[in-house]
Amino acid sequence: MTREGDNAVDSDLPAHRSAESQLAPIKRAYRRWRKTNTRVTPLIVEIEYRLVRTEWAISGSLLRQARMADEWWLNRPIPRKVAVLEQLGEVRRRRLVALARRCGDSVEAVEREAHNELQLQTALAIVARTPLDLRPVDEILTRGRRAFPSNPRMAYLLAAHQRHRRQFTTAAKAYVDAYRLALGDPLLRMRAAVGACESLSQAYAVGECARDELVVAAARAGLHESTDFSASIVCALARLELHGTLSEGYGKLADTIARVGSFSRLATDMHAIRGEISTAVGPETAPLVDRFLHDFTDVGLLVALGAMFVRSHTLSPSEGLERLTAALVLLDGVRIMAGTVWNVPSVNFQQGRALLAACQQFQTPNPIGWDKDGERSDIDLALAKFQSAVDLSVDSFHEIVLGFMRETGELRQKLGRPTPPAG
Secondary structure (H helix, E strand, O other): OEOOOOOOOOOOOHHHHHHHHHHHHHHHHHHHHHOOOOOOOHHHHHHHHHHHHHHHHHHOOHHHHHHHHOOOHHHOOHHHHHHHHHHHHHHHHHHHHHHHHHHOOOHHHHHHHHHHHHHHHHHHHHHHOOOOOOHHHHHHHHHHHHHOOOOHHHHHHHHHHHHHOOOHHHHHHHHHHHHHHOOOOHHHHHHHHHHHHHHHHHHHHOOOOOHHHHHHHHHHHHOOOOOOHHHHHHHHHHHHHHHOOOOHHHHHHHHHHHHHOOHHHHHHOHHHHHHHHHHHHOOOOOHHHHHHHHOOOOHHHHHHHHHHHHHHHHHOOOOOOHHHHHHHHHHHHHHHHHHHHHOOHHHHHHHHHHHHHHHHHHOOOOOOOOOOOOOOOHHHHHHHHHHHHHHOEOHHHHHHHHHHHHHHHHHHHHHOOOOOOOO
């Protein structure tokens, strides 16, 4: 489980001022409109909580807010860090209480309260180096389930929490419940179908569900593949798990990206490369390839394709390193396009996996030579990436990354240090 996602806290923080400035025109327009629409309706509730959610997404997580407010944060004693985080979490909690008084009980209130508590408990686990305590989050969601037992959005919220906890088969069943309840909400129904497929793909990858279950889930999500980006991603991943290999179109895309060798060059030469890839792929239907050709700077797409190329190599290793190199190019594109906003454990983890897989396949410490400055070998860089992911992860995902880190350390010891590349 990773601590992604961020939130606003105090008006004197730079990030909060940025969020306020970005949302100010929208808020002013909304308040003017509210003067003539004073009755609290479901639409009003949705807008109020969407404004809060957007503001917090722009501002960043509690942990990020604490770091930005204190240049000496990393050197502060743990008790002080804990106190600061709890104070910041309480500021947000009070805001939610005030909003609930105005708008009444709602699933939106449950979602924001649970999100705030999850982010606080995750931040505390990181800075205090203690196990993640999800009991406060579970209590909030249990209360919500009692208050809204047949609400499809509440069912979806419970499913998403279970997937976040890596309880994939349980999450998939909960997503299906949300799907069945959401007969009057096509968007939520689509999201539930996608969530069930994603959860079962992850369960299938670790041997926790039958093939037929994933086939059914993929078919349900596939109904939305032509119109929804997230559906395209999870369907491609499901097919990868089911068949063990990428379709030819994705393979040709990986080959081209690997040959280019860097995201900066890819961006510079994309006009020429676009035609080359289109010709190579031909008429084959590959929605993510099509999207990449038209929106290659989309951070979510870069992460999805990068992870897919790493998983593909794991399932069916090739003689060359094209898919792993392509993954590294795309994941480096995340850093270039989004900076620290996407400096999250999952990205570092995938980079580490790509580098480790290359070293394992060729049994050399520097098969790709990804560090262009030649200061660190691929095996050293893999170790650093896993360490970064370990430092910013909790719960079962933390244990998974630790396992890869130990594996990398053992291989590094076996292979020894490489001779730095010449020049």
